[in-house]
Amino acid sequence: MLKLPAEPDRAAPQASTGSAGVDHDAGDALLARVSVVIDELLEAEAAHWGAVDARVAVPVEAVRDMVRAGGKRLRPAFCVSGYLAAGGTADSERTDTVVAAAAALELLHVFALIHDDIMDNSDTRRGTPTVHAKHAARHAERGWAGEHRRFGEGIGILAGDLALSYANRLAGGLSGPALRIWNDLVTEVIIGQQLDIALAAELKADPALSRWVAVCKSGRYTIHRPLSLGAAIAGRPGLQGAFEEYGVAAGEAFQLRDDLLDAFGDGVATGKPAGLDLVEHKMTLLLALAATQDERVARLVEDGRSGGWDPAELRDALSASGVRREVEEQIDQLVATACAALDDAPLAGDWHKRLVRMAEQVAYRDR
Structure with a gap:
């Protein structure tokens, strides 16, 4: 789980002064509450539906297991950060x-991951079997x-x-x-x-379209x-x-790092199979860029159209x-662009x- 960083110029968190954005513990305290909200919701749902029949609670338990398997909690962290940076207390x-x-953002992410694993034919997620793989094995x-x-x-x-459904329930007060x-x-x-699955099926090496997927999905x-949502609240x-x-x-930048980790990273460290995007013919921005610039990569991508793709x-x-x-x-350039975008923004405290x-x-x- 991502912990919100303390102010870079300070060696340790400072006590709250009552000013917006100055309490270095506020973000982590809010994120702790997010975890409690999710846990309480899923525990209550599992108990409610489990009382009807154990089989009815299976999908609830699958969501709960995915949440408990860990994760970076990036989306809740950026939502809370947007709220505090905008002066929320x-x-x-x-x-x-x-x-x-x-909390709704985290459950929306769980929804996306579970369905993404099915579409990507992935067997593991966060170091454990994916929902569909676990239940296919149980069936067998x-x-x-x-x-x-x-x-x-x-x-x-x-x-x-x-x-x-749970994500939309939690977002119902917006x-x-x-x-x-x-x-x-x-x-x-x-x-x-x-668009992601369409480009994978067509093996269309179009960096502009692949970038749109990266921007939209990531x-x-x-x-x-999430930042804008926090600021709006x-x-x-x-x-x-x-x-x-x-x-x-x-x-x-986050998505490009994801592409690099998939292509060249360690599956043990990432918690999912290395090279899965290549195995599943995902036209990532990394691959689209390479296919438009390198003859060998372009040939291998073209071979994939007739089933000859060798990951x-x-x-x-x-x-x-x-x-x-x-x-x-x-x-590097994207990080510089992101940071420069904040230069004139009227953010609270040290945000x-x-x-x-x-x-x-x-x-x-x-x-």
């Missing part, structure tokens, strides 16, 4: 609203009727739908600009996923919209422009193409420095 009457919204072990895979995917679809932001981000992540959904719509520029750039050979070609260095340079640190954390992570 931990003792405001709006606190319950931002905590519920941040118990000798139940029908197809193992269809059963597992059915459970996964229902669990993902349930997570989305209104005005905050509600519009929530509706936009829910739509964007689904539409971005549609830049807006991970950083921009705090009553500061004037920060939307700066948060959009910062969030889209930092979010694209190991493609990974070698990517390594030799020099695209990794180019993408690292792009990440300019703290958001700079957060952009660096998401862009240069190793998992």
Whole structure:
């Protein structure tokens, strides 16, 4: 889980002075409340539906298990940060609203992950079996009727739908600009996923389209919209422009790092199979860039149209193409763009420095 950074110039957190943005413990306290809200909701739902029949509670338990498996909690962290950076306080009457919204963002993320794992045919997530893989295996072990895979995917679809339902329930108290932001981000992540699977099926190497997927599925959904949602709840719509520029750039850097970790990272560290995007023909921005610049990569991508895609050979070609260095340079530029977007933003307390640190954390992570 991402902890909100303390002020870079201080060796240790300082006690609250009562000024907005100065309490270094406020963000972590709000995030702790987010975890409590999610846990209490899922425990209550599991108990309620489990009392009907143990089988009825299966999708609830799948959502609960996914939440408990860990994760960076980036979206709640950026929502809380947007709220505090906009001058919101931990003792405001709006606190319950931002905590519920941040919890909704995490459950929206769980929805996206569960469905994404089905579409990507992924067997592991956060170091444990994915929902559909776990239940397909259970179906096989118990000798139940029908197809193992269809059963597992059915459970996964229902669990993902349930997570989305819970997310919308928690977001039910939003209104005005905050509600519009929530509706936009829910739509964007689904539409971005549609284009993602379309490009994978067509093997279309179009950096502009792949970048749009990265921005829609990651830049807006991970950083921009959560920050803007927090600011809207705090009553500061004037920060939307700066948060959009910062969030889209930092979010694209986040996604490019994700592409690099998938292609060249350690699956044990990331908690999911290394090279899965290549195995599943995902036209990531990394691959689209390489395919338009390197003849060998372009040939291997073209071979994929007739079933000749070799993930190991493609990974070698990517390594030799020099695209990794180019993408690292792009990440540097995007981080610089994100940080510069905050220069003139009227942020509370030390939040300019703290958001700079957060952009660096998401862009240069190793998992």
